[in-house]
Amino acid sequence: MRCGVDVGGTTVKLGFIEDKKIIDSFSIVTKKESLFDDVFKKIKEYVLDKNIILDEIGFGIPGIVRNNYIVRMPNVGIGDINLDEIAKRYFPNTKIKSSNDANCAALGEAVCDDENVNSSYFITLGTGVGGGYVYDGKVVDGVNSACGEIGHMFIDYIHNFKCACGLNGCLETVTSATGIVRLAKKYYSQFKTSIPEEMSAKDVFDKAKENDELGIFVLNMVSEYLAKALAALAVVVDVECFFIGGGVSKCGQILIDNIQKYYDKYSFYAVKKTKIKLAKLGNDAGMIGAAYL
Amino acid sequence: MRCGVDVGGTTVKLGFIEDKKIIDSFSIVTKKESLFDDVFKKIKEYVLDKNIILDEIGFGIPGIVRNNYIVRMPNVGIGDINLDEIAKRYFPNTKIKSSNDANCAALGEAVCDDENVNSSYFITLGTGVGGGYVYDGKVVDGVNSACGEIGHMFIDYIHNFKCACGLNGCLETVTSATGIVRLAKKYYSQFKTSIPEEMSAKDVFDKAKENDELGIFVLNMVSEYLAKALAALAVVVDVECFFIGGGVSKCGQILIDNIQKYYDKYSFYAVKKTKIKLAKLGNDAGMIGAAYL
Numbered sequence: 210m211r212c213g214v215d216v217g218g219t220t221v222k223l224g225f226i227e228d229k230k231i232i233d234s235f236s237i238v239t240k241k242e243s244l245f246d247d248v249f250k251k252i253k254e255y256v257l258d259k260n261i262i263l264d265e266i267g268f269g270i271p272g273i274v275r276n277n278y279i280v281r282m283p284n285v286g287i288g289d290i291n292l293d294e295i296a297k298r299y300f301p302n303t304k305i306k307s308s309n310d311a312n313c314a315a316l317g318e319a320v321c322d323d324e325n326v327n328s329s330y331f332i333t334l335g336t337g338v339g340g341g342y343v344y345d346g347k348v349v350d351g352v353n354s355a356c357g358e359i360g361h362m363f364i365d366y367i368h369n370f371k372c373a374c375g376l377n378g379c380l381e382t383v384t385s386a387t388g389i390v391r392l393a394k395k396y397y398s399q400f401k402t403s404i405p406e407e408m409s410a411k412d413v414f415d416k417a418k419e420n421d422e423l424g425i426f427v428l429n430m431v432s433e434y435l436a437k438a439l440a441a442l443a444v445v446v447d448v449e450c451f452f453i454g455g456g457v458s459k460c461g462q463i464l465i466d467n468i469q470k471y472y473d474k475y476s477f478y479a480v481k482k483t484k485i486k487l488a489k490l491g492n493d494a495g496m497i498g499a500a501y502l
Numbered sequence: 503m504r505c506g507v508d509v510g511g512t513t514v515k516l517g518f519i520e521d522k523k524i525i526d527s528f529s530i531v532t533k534k535e536s537l538f539d540d541v542f543k544k545i546k547e548y549v550l551d552k553n554i555i556l557d558e559i560g561f562g563i564p565g566i567v568r569n570n571y572i573v574r575m576p577n578v579g580i581g582d583i584n585l586d587e588i589a590k591r592y593f594p595n596t597k598i599k600s601s602n603d604a605n606c607a608a609l610g611e612a613v614c615d616d617e618n619v620n621s622s623y624f625i626t627l628g629t630g631v632g633g634g635y636v637y638d639g640k641v642v643d644g645v646n647s648a649c650g651e652i653g654h655m656f657i658d659y660i661h662n663f664k665c666a667c668g669l670n671g672c673l674e675t676v677t678s679a680t681g682i683v684r685l686a687k688k689y690y691s692q693f694k695t696s697i698p699e700e701m702s703a704k705d706v707f708d709k710a711k712e713n714d715e716l717g718i719f720v721l722n723m724v725s726e727y728l729a730k731a732l733a734a735l736a737v738v739v740d741v742e743c744f745f746i747g748g749g750v751s752k753c754g755q756i757l758i759d760n761i762q763k764y765y766d767k768y769s770f771y772a773v774k775k776t777k778i779k780l781a782k783l784g785n786d787a788g789m790i791g792a793a794y795l
Contacts, residue, residue: 328645330738342739344637351740352621355772358737363730363768366659374770437656444651445623445738446635447644475656477667479648 210261212252213500215269215310218284221248224493225255226500229321231493241287249299265304267499268292269313273354277307280354306502310495311357312348315341317498318452318488328448331488332359332435334457337373338381338388342446348502360385362441364434368395383434386410386457393427400426414460428467436471443480454488462487503554505545506793508562508603511577514541517786518548519793522614524786534580542592558597560792561585562606566647570600573647599795603788604650605641608634610791611745611781621741624781625652625728627750630666631674631681635739641795653678655734657727661688676727679703679750686720693719707753721760729764736773747781755780 210232215222217239224234233255237247256263268274272282274292281288296305308316315331322329331341338360342349349356360381361374370391372379382388389410397406402423404416417424439451458464465487472485490497503525508515510532517527526548530540549556561567565575567585574581589598601609608624615622624634631653635642642649653674654667663684665672675681682703690699695716697709710717732744751757758780765778783790 344642349637349739352742353740353772353775355737355770356740358740358770358772361737361770362734376768376770441655441734442738444648444654445735446642447646447649447651449645475669477648477651477654477669479646479651482646 211264211500212266213269213313213496213498214248214266215313215495215499216244216271216282216285217310218271222492222496223248223251224496224500225261226497229497231497234493234496239285241285244285244287245290245292245295249295253299263300263303265306265500265502266296266300267313267502268305268307269310269495269499270307271310274307274309275350275354277305279307306499308348308350308499308502309341309354309357311339312341312350313496313498313502314454314488314490314494315343315357315452315498316348316501317490317494317496318454319343319346319498320501321490321497322450322452322486324450326449328446329450329452330359330442330446330448331357331452331454332438333455333488334384334386334435334453335455336386338385338455342448344446344448348498359438359442362438364438368392380434380438384431384438384457389413389427389431389457392430393423396423396426399423410457411460414457414464418460418463428464432464432467433471436468437475439468439472439483439485440476440480443483444477447480448483450484450486452486452488454491454494458487504557504793505559506562506606506789506791507541507545507559508606508788508792509537509541509564509575509578510603511564515785515789516541516544517789517793518554519790522790524790527786527789532578534578537578537580538583538585538588542588546592556593556596558599558793558795559589559593560606560795561598561600562603562788562792563600564603567600567602568643568647570598572600599792601641601643601792601795602634602647602650604632605634605636605643606789606791606795607747607781607783607787608636608650608745608791609641609794610783610787610789611747612636612639612791613794614783614790615743615745615779617743619742621739622743622745623735623739623741624650624745624747625731626748626781627677627679627728627746628748629679631678631748635741637739637741641791652731652735655731657731661685673727673731677724677731677750682706682720682724682750685723686716689716689719692716703750704753707750707757711753711756721757725757725760726764729761730768732761732765732776732778733769733773736776737770740773741776743777743779745779745781747784747787751780 340357400423663675693716
């Protein structure tokens with residue numbers, strides 16, 4: 210049995226996993242004073258109660274982590290944490306692993322894919338845009354733990370919006386939930402639309418499915434940017450498949466089909482067959498991936 | 503002792519290497535009827551003459567190769583070759599390895615770097631633009647053997663020149679030797695210049711060093727495109743360092759310094775410190791890298 214822990218700003222999700230299946234899972238409120246003690250206590254309680262042996266505990270960290278040392282978790286507001294030191298008080302003989310949460314989600318999708326992919330790149334479209342790279346069945350963290358920060362690839366030379374990171378034209382500025390709303394607002398007056406003026410990204414894509422002109426325009430534009438990013442990724446890492454996840458991807462296959470349409474146009478001939486798939490684990494991806502670090 | 507073989511369209515270079523040093527090297531004229539037999543005979547002759555034991559023979563192939571099966575070498579005009587079958591007639595007990603020639607050059611530079619880098623991306627600027635990715639000390643081929651085909655990343659939305667691959671705006675169209683000449687010709691009438699009208703890429707960069715206005719303009723433009731490509735690579739793979747090689751890089755540190763200037767501007771904050779280095783092995787990179795596959 211393995212345990213995967215997905216640390217979030219408001220809750221920590223932990224799951225006990227066997228053969229890629231979640232046997233049991235729990236949510237704990239994130240308390241910055243006692244976060245990891247709370248987690249290990251919960252795991253200990255479960256292990257003793259069920260009388261099981263844990264092979265590994267893996268952590269998905271929303272921030273920078275290296276060799277089980279957490280530099281900082283901006284959304285939790287704490288950092289400088291040595292996971293191994295806390296762990297050994299509860300599980301002195303269990304393997305402890307950790308990686309960035311997007312990397313864990315990437316690994317979760319890869320591990321649970323039907324075709325058992327060996328190399329893949331995961332793109333998560335949420336409030337921001339992030340990603341994770343899995344090579345040879347393992348997460349690639351990168352030397353600065355910045356592998357997968359593809360939200361900050363330069364992609365949009367048309368609007369060249371300022372990104373929160375300080376750069377301009379980042380992928381995130383036009384394909385995150387915020388970016389989708391930004392585009393819809395920019396073109397609002399140019400199309401016939403039933404999208405409300407105070408909209409969410411979900412509104413935009415829901416209306417696109419109902420053939421709303423603005424909705425379709427924005428969906429196509431977002432898909433084109435994503436396809437260009439994937440075309441670049443494909444020649445850089447040449448993976449078996451791309452997974453598209455995060456809240457924005459909940460609009461479903463219509464997004465994938467649109468990305469595919471532009472990917473066919475912009476991709477180099479040798480990588481035209483790289484698969485583009487909808488991530489399927491949703492919020493469990495990070496927890497499951499953490500268990501397989 | 504290891505043997506590295508760099509297969510080219512006109513000559514095949516082979517070297518005997520120990521502790522990253524070339525002990526002896528030979529050039530053989532590329533004959534497509536007997537290419538690999540010629541190579542193995544030469545190796546056999548050397549091995550018997552010097553009475554040495556070979557641990558490994560590695561091949562850098564100018565084309566697509568998978569598991570020692572060469573699909574096609576366009577510039578040699580042959581393909582469908584099973585390297586293992588030929589090898590076992592000469593060296594039944596020696597490990598045979600193979601990869602794309604750009605990947606081998608990437609590995610060569612990584613292996614021979616003073617800082618012993620573990621992950622790096624090599625960009626070669628020649629007639630075309632290619633590259634190779636080294637992760638965890640090993641070459642990443644990619645599922646379609648297309649890893650490193652970064653010459654075909656979309657990068658130039660300004661001129662959007664047609665690339666030989668069929669796409670538009672590829673990195674290769676503006677940073678290869680041909681691309682540099684293309685840019686210099688495009689802007690020829692707009693600057694005071696002593697670059698001859700029938701120019702080479704070397705002429706353009708040589709004149710840039712002499713403060714020729716057109717030369718400097720093109721050098722800056724090429725450097726800016728390369729820096730944007732490196733900034734994208736950095737968030738995708740987050741390697742320790744980039745190596746810039748190929749004929750164009752012979753203009754030296756001035757190119758690196760210019761790329762660095764734009765890299766500082768366009769790169770994501772977490773990868774600002776990624777090193778950009780001039781490749782130093784020149785034509786020997788592929789041969790040395792092949793020996794370390």
